[in-house]
Amino acid sequence: MTILIKSATIIDSSSPYNNQQKDILITNGIINKIEDSIETKENYTVVELDNLHVSCGWFDTSVSFGEPGYEERETIKKGLEVAAKSGFTSVAVNANSNPVIDNKSAVEFLINKANGFATNLYPIAALTQNSKGVEMAELYDMKQSGAIAFADYNKPIANDNLMKIALLYAQNFDGLVFSFPKNKAIAGEGIANEGINSTKLGLKGIPSLAEEIQIARDLFLLEYTGGKLHIPTISTAKSVALIKDAKEKGLNVTCSVSVHHLVLSDDELHGFDSNFKVNPPLRTKTDITALQEGIKSGVIDIITSDHNPIDIENKKLEFSEAKDGSIGLESAFGAINSVLSLEDFIENITSKPKTIFGLENYSIKEDNTVDITLFNPNDNYVFIKEHILSTSKNSAFLDKNLKGKAYGIYANNQLILK
CATH class of the missing domain: 3.20.20.140 (Metal-dependent hydrolases)
Structure with missing residues (x-):
């Protein structure tokens, strides 16, 4: 599976691309390329989201x-x-x-x-x-x-x-x-x-x-x-x-x-x-x-x-x-x-x-395993019951003003988005 993440701002202090907006090409769970712009091909799954940011997972x-x-x-x-x-x-x-x-x-x-x-x-x-x-x-x-x-x-x-x-x-x-x-x-x-x-x-x-x-x-x-x-x-x-x-x-x-x-x-x-x-x-x-x-x-x-x-x-x-x-x-x-x-x-x-805890933190750079979070840090909204995905609904943040939403993750060679 090949994933192309378009125009993502990378937030990773251990990455040479920290705070830069890049395209990220992922093939079978490995970062293949990180460039300013990568051409889209027919077999690519393209991820293009509003104000997209990515960090280590x-x-x-x-x-x-x-x-x-x-x-x-x-x-x-x-x-x-x-x-x-x-x-x-x-x-x-x-x-x-x-x-x-x-x-x-x-x-x-x-x-x-x-x-x-x-x-x-x-x-x-x-x-x-x-x-x-x-x-x-x-x-x-x-x-x-x-x-x-x-x-x-x-x-x-x-x-x-x-x-x-x-x-x-x-x-x-x-x-x-x-x-x-x-x-x-x-x-x-x-x-x-x-x-x-x-x-x-x-x-x-x-x-x-x-x-x-x-x-x-x-x-x-x-x-x-x-x-x-x-x-x-x-x-x-x-x-x-x-x-x-x-x-x-x-x-x-x-x-x-x-x-x-x-x-x-x-x-x-x-x-x-x-x-x-x-x-x-x-x-x-x-x-x-x-x-x-x-x-x-x-x-x-x-x-x-x-x-x-x-x-x-x-x-x-x-x-x-x-x-x-x-x-x-x-x-x-x-x-x-x-x-x-x-x-x-x-x-x-x-x-x-x-x-x-002794776990690997995979930096966002070429040839590394992909373990990343995709998010938008500037989305302002009121957190309501419809935002709760859990079976139980006991949230201390119900009806609170929040800023920023996760879109999902790419990890273990799986793309999961809301």
């Missing part, structure tokens, strides 16, 4: 699908189709299924189910058995079967010694250990950021301290053990400062931030809309500013959608009873592109996360 490091066990929320097939049309050539899938992905057979199940799709699926296996935080799971076996990291999704490891042992043990096979930043004793039964808004609304609060004290603990453990630690979806200004200090000390720590924490504050809670109930909770505008600065300064390594589909029976409830989570694949680019530069977004969703 986007990688979302925190995606939840329902399968196995919660297929009513999202199957693997549906989820990978949504990811492709949302611009993601790779996704790392969390272990929060039923049963939990905590053994090699479960890891292999995910990989086999994803075989043949344009978007690559990489399992993040559970760190502990059944994600209960008591006994460590079979980390080495799961790594050998294809797991790229280990995490109990949105569940903190309360046992200090267990986290210490995990950090030590994972070094034997270069494993990446996640630690969700939440101290359950301090967070208690809180459901919203502790502050002015939670007080006004009568919602039980989760103080920033619950996140920060857990990060401080994990950084002390990392300093003692060595190894690699990843702290997912941080949400406070102090968390950014703690991780900045740790990096300056030379600790091998990385972190991510979700799109909704970079854009939305706890001011959204005044309508008691459960789509804004997420974990960690939405914080303050001061925190948002610090998180955005963390991206710009390089302290924060990764932007993720933290896509978490929840069925209507568990989401359209009283705020205190609804499950945490928002879908995010479809809205990720449009939301972030409204508040950060295009270059910052691309770097933190392509080269930096792929390096951290």
